[in-house]
Amino acid sequence: MANHVRFIQWEGINFAGLRSEIVKYGDVTKLSGKNGEGKSSIGTGPVWTLWGCDLFGKTHNPSPTNYEYDVVRAILTLSVDGEEMTFERGIDGGDTVYLVDGTPKSATKFKEAVAALFDKEDFLALYNPGFFFTQHWTKQREQILKYTVPPAKAEVFKEMSRTSPDQKTKDIGLNPAASKLDELTKKKSLDDLKDTFSKDKTQLEKQHIAAQSRTRTLQEQLDRLSDTGDNLEALRLEHAALLDRIKVIEQGTEAARETNRKRSFLSAQIEAVRTQVKAAADRYMLVYNEPIDDSCPACKRPLDDEAVKAVTDSKEKRKEQLRGEHAEIVAKRKQLEAELAALEPVDIDDEQLELQGLESNRRELEERIRISKERQRLQEEVAAAKQSEVDIHTRLKESIFILDAIKAYRAKEAEIQAGKVQSLFTSLSIRLFDYVKSSNEYTPAFSIQMDGKDYAALSVGEKITAGLELIEVLHKQSGLIAPTFIDGIGEYTGNIAVYDQVITARAVKGQRLKIETEVAVR
Template sequence: MEIKFNQLTLQNFKSHKDLVVKFGDMTKILADNAKGKSSIGEAITFLLYGTDLVGSKLDPSPVTYQAENTLVTLLLSLEDGELLLGREIAKGRNKFYVNEVPSKATEFNEVVEKLFDKDLFLSLFNPSYFFTLHWEKQRQMILKYTTAPANKEVLNELPKPQSDKLATLVKKHSLEDLDKIHRSNKTKLDKQYIAAQSRAKTLREQLEQNAPTVPLDSLNVELKQLVKERNAIEEVTDKAQTVNGRINILNNQINVLSQVRDDIKDQFNQLKDEQIQDTCRVCNQTLQDDAINAVEAEKEQRIQQVKLKFQQAVDSRKALEEELKTLEYVDVSEQLEKARLLQEKINPIEYEISKHREYKYLEEQVIAAEANEKETLESLNESIFILDAIKDFKAKEAELQVKKVQDLFENLSIKLFEEVKTTGENKPTFIVQMDGKDYMKLSFSEQTRAGLEIRDVLSEQSDLVVPCFVDNSETITKFKEPNGQLIISRVVAGQDLTIESEDK
């Protein structure tokens, strides 16, 4: 889209009481110093935004005379017709006009915003304006119209292992998320790997310290022989102890029955000597014959029961004595001593064998620890590889992006990134250079040429063409004319304000 200026009208604007500027493809504003050349460019930015050429608030009041109002109008030529915009200050209040129709400030601003973005227009209109912006805004404006390199384009520039790995991973996560994931993994795995190394080393040292000195096979052979001898002795002693135990049990049971027999005998004697009472123990009345007979019968019954118990005890004791006669006590003290001596030989062998078991267990732990160490290292190296690949991806992406931007310029060098020394990573920046010098170190004419090249790139990329105002053009001996209308102001000693317009 191309926007042209047709006519600018100024009434009581700074030094201009009444001025009409008709623009052509080339408009030259010629005059001595302090004749209002720059004010013409400022009138346009004041009309649109209330600012001067670099975006600062502007007071358009007359400086050498008094006036009740200030009025600026600008007739624009658009692709679909003409548009007349006006701004007036009367009694300290702003008034706005769109095609001569009084409008609210919001309505006026909406019309302007539909035409162009403020920073973009001011950068296109005034070649110096772009460099008054913060570098982040400058960077944003340049990159806004420059397509970032596609992932596939960047991956094709990376070594195949990195490219293949990232191509698979970015199907599930963004590069930013992958970076977060593997930075977190690396921090965690760094600690885990140190712990895994330490554990594996400790277990290996324990394994060396606990290595058995006697072969397991010879220990098993010796143990088998000794156990065989001990078991043979224990088989004999176990049988003897069974017999001896039975003898002890029988003797104890016989002694118990002898005591039971004697107790029953005493009980019988007491019962036999018991007198029959002929009076009732409760009421002291003399018992009758039937009652006395019943008491005697009861006593006899008790006597018979005691006799029965006595005979049972005697019979049981006799049976135990008969069994005891068939058994003979076996002295196994010598065999037990032999078994004890054999066990003393067995114990250290079993201890040595247990060391072999412990050694095998330690071996298994060492294998597991080394496997864990290896697995942790592989995971750590995987995260390091991915982080390095992401870093290289971003570096290559930056390189391709810089190339795309750089290809837009003929004389300027654009620095979009700078390396962080502590991390080696790239961080965004925006530095414009010409012939190896930063913009701020350029001469005025060089800065102007730099601004013109920037504005032409912005114009081409945004597909917006607006007039360009080059102030103090007498300081520039030669420059490439920008696209669109060109308005130049030039100091001519001793000359009053003269405006020359011509079409190509």
């Protein structure tokens, strides 16, 4: 890129009403004449030749509007770091033509040749004192900071840790915020850290609310349980002893119930056998009371002694059989009665009553154990929930601390950078950042004032003053020396301090266009 640009000559043919004009530049080139003589057109000529724009960077068509013409030509010869070059741009039959050092070029090649020498915005800002102020604030800010190196991290960390204005840099120890960022920025950039911890903060805020809600819910559940003051381990021991006692009693009552069941079974058997004994006795008496007939039942003829004896023997035989059956059943009854007599009945009413009391105590103990276990569980869950809440809150505070540290860093960085840029100016004041109260952050911004007034409120002369001061700063930043064109010089009463060529335009009533050059006294 070029460092030193000087205009040697510009020629305009049918350029914005100038039918044919040649300007040979000196150290100082003065254009004067009445309005409409082409002073501003001559000032516009070089930039249109190079970029096809006007003094403010807008696309421009310099074709005459008040007479017929065949071609429009603008030819600029300039010196770039001591090397002479000629650029030509023209309009021929509606087509734009481009030449570099007399050789026709395509639009792309022409633009590349110009771009290789200097940046359009940088050149226009140095050439036209009013150009910079017509750009959007983002462009203005970008151009001011283009050659400004942001302060080093170490410098920002030191300054954000400063405890007094007169404290020597070597004596400044990093405060916790700066120390934390110094550690974290060894692995990640500030922007990455901000993204990471902003997301963490959002998530942790939600988690903290959820953790608080869980703690509150568990605490409410715990508060609803009556606090009996019981010791769970003591209750368990008491419950175990109670179960042992119930087991012993149940084992004893089970044996008693078995004995009583046997007695009931024997009593039932005895009753059944007694019924059998009575039935056997009834059968015997029935045979016993049978009469012995001494005549034939069919023919009624008397039986002989032998027949009567046979009937008598048959009856006795049946009686004997029935007596045997009766005796056998009676013996069985006596055996059962003996077995029953051998089984003493067992009274378990007292044991049953005690068992009922023990069972009631068991149920009460188990309920107390359940409540105690539930209280213990809830107490543990409440403690865990509170710890989780504390842990999340600790992480949340850490994220907020880091985000606040980043904000503090950005604020101090903005302050240092703004101070360095401001130190370049004498009468102009620059604002590079705006403080946003709602987010407690500094956001990029730009405004420029002179003596407390915005550029739009300045007079023509004050605008020239502001523009010249800005040109000086931009020159110091970029290192580029370029001609400066001051239109309306009659409104300016200050000193003209430029680094090389200056071109001025002054309105003079009734005067035809006059072009004068001077050699600067250096």
